[in-house]
Amino acid sequence: MKKDNLYLVASRSDDYMQPVELKRAKVSGWVKFVFWGLRVYIVAMVVLVAIGFARGQV
Numbered sequence: 001m002k003k004d005n006l007y008l009v010a011s012r013s014d015d016y017m018q019p020v021e022l023k024r025a026k027v028s029g030w031v032k033f034v035f036w037g038l039r040v041y042i043v044a045m046v047v048l049v050a051i052g053f054a055r056g057q058v
Contacts, residue, residue, distance in 0.1 A: 027035065
């Protein structure tokens with residue numbers, strides 16, 4: 001390991017492991033529509049898989 005890299009690692013402060021406050025992203029417009037569509041799609045696929053298991057066609 002080079003001395004420069006060792007110096008950079010040793011010179012880091014102790015607070016680099018502290019959690020950073022995250023803010024929720026504001027979702028609006030077509031993105032909200034797409035997320036709702038994805039939820040509906042997932043529910044439909046789960047229903048179809050459940051029907052397939054119930055009929056024994058998997």
